[in-house]
Amino acid sequence: VYGRNIEGKTLTLEASGRLYRDALILADRETDSLWTQEKGEAVEGPLEGKELPVLPGGVTTTWARWRELHPDTLVLKKPQGMRQTSSVYAGYFSDPEKIGVFGSKLEDRRLEPKAEVLGLELGGQSRAYPYSLIEKTPLLVDELGGVRVLLAHSTKLAAPVAFLVPEGLDALEREGDRLTAGEQAWDLATGKRLAGSGPQLEPVAAVRSFWYAWVRFHPDTTIAQP
Amino acid sequence: MQRRRHVPALLAAALGLAAIAAETREPPQIERILDGDPIIRVLPRGAIPAITDPDFVSAEEADRVLASDEPVLGLIIDGQPKAYSLWQLDHHEVVNDSGGGQDFAVTW
Numbered sequence: 001v002y003g004r005n006i007e008g009k010t011l012t013l014e015a016s017g018r019l020y021r022d023a024l025i026l027a028d029r030e031t032d033s034l035w036t037q038e039k040g041e042a043v044e045g046p047l048e049g050k051e052l053p054v055l056p057g058g059v060t061t062t063w064a065r066w067r068e069l070h071p072d073t074l075v076l077k078k079p080q081g082m083r084q085t086s087s088v089y090a091g092y093f094s095d096p097e098k099i100g101v102f103g104s105k106l107e108d109r110r111l112e113p114k115a116e117v118l119g120l121e122l123g124g125q126s127r128a129y130p131y132s133l134i135e136k137t138p139l140l141v142d143e144l145g146g147v148r149v150l151l152a153h154s155t156k157l158a159a160p161v162a163f164l165v166p167e168g169l170d171a172l173e174r175e176g177d178r179l180t181a182g183e184q185a186w187d188l189a190t191g192k193r194l195a196g197s198g199p200q201l202e203p204v205a206a207v208r209s210f211w212y213a214w215v216r217f218h219p220d221t222t223i224a225q226p
Numbered sequence: 227m228q229r230r231r232h233v234p235a236l237l238a239a240a241l242g243l244a245a246i247a248a249e250t251r252e253p254p255q256i257e258r259i260l261d262g263d264p265i266i267r268v269l270p271r272g273a274i275p276a277i278t279d280p281d282f283v284s285a286e287e288a289d290r291v292l293a294s295d296e297p298v299l300g301l302i303i304d305g306q307p308k309a310y311s312l313w314q315l316d317h318h319e320v321v322n323d324s325g326g327g328q329d330f331a332v333t334w
Contacts, residue, residue: 001301004322004329013331014276015319017269020260024319026333027271034265037333043260055330058301060312064294067285070307073300075288076321077281078314190302216263 002040002052004028011052021216038207038217057191057203061157069156069189110223113212118160119221120206122147126218128211133224134160138174141165142224149204152179156189160208163191163201276320282308299332310334 004011009030016027016034024037033045040052066073111117117128123145131153134140140151148165156177165172169181177188184196191201207214215221256264288309292298298309304326315321315334322331 001299002331002333004331010329011331012276012278012322013320013333014272015269015274017267017271017273018257019266019268021263024333025265026320026331043265052331055301058299058332060297060299062294063288063292063296063298063309063311066298066300066307066309067289070300070302070309071285073285073307073309074282075285075292075298075308076277076310076314077283078291078311 001055001058003055004052006050006052007047022213023217054205056205059157059159059161060208061159065157108215108219111211113210115211117209117211117214118151118162118206119209119214119218120144120149120162120204121218122149122204126221127224128214128221129224131160133226137226139172140224141172152188154189161188162204162206164204166201274317274319276322277318278322280321280323299334301332
């Protein structure tokens, strides 16, 4: 999710019809610049070199789980009569051999090509956090690019989440999705404060990705270790 | 965070899947090389229509058309939760949305 206000303009983005490293290239209607979907970076056109701001905090989960957590949610309206039963890419997601459209060459096999990772980029450093590691680590606290981050597998979302570690807090504990530090508590599924006073948890921009795709755009990435 | 954004709808064209009508396909064409990798044109621009003026419904209304196990991208914008069906986004790739005093694009 990207902000689309840049250089005093509000951009309207759409698929440009192009692929780059098996990811989309977007185009904006206002300047016809081309943007990588992966990094939100303009690679051609009047805005070349500009970057769209990332909006952190998006999660992917099922409709039932999201609805349970957020009964007041708004939902993007579907056209009349549109009721789907699966993704058009179901076969692609489930086939471990299919990596990209044109038979990509992946030389970096530090992880399996389709290992799912959460990718973070902070202070010029990028790091991949394998789902398998997040799932078996109740609270994964790390420092990347000088920023302390907290990764966890939310039970309620059945998905990984990433937040900044609240300022000055160290003794973090977890029970279910309840994150506590002394008298303070937050919900890992929503970032909302449950006890104490002060801000909510602040989400960190993180990309849910297959390893092969992450490493193509971040060749210098490190991998989080247990 | 969290898009599995590496399986663009353009794959549908390349893989010959049903999302894209046959007549809009064209042979993939390398446009130029950027940092060692090709930018490949697969479809005419606009073949996958972005949503530019999104409408939203309540959870109760959405229950009628979303399956309970349907994957959604969930966001909280200025306190307002919003959900976007990923099966639906497969057909659009981009939703140009606004809320909480900002304009943003949900891309998939």
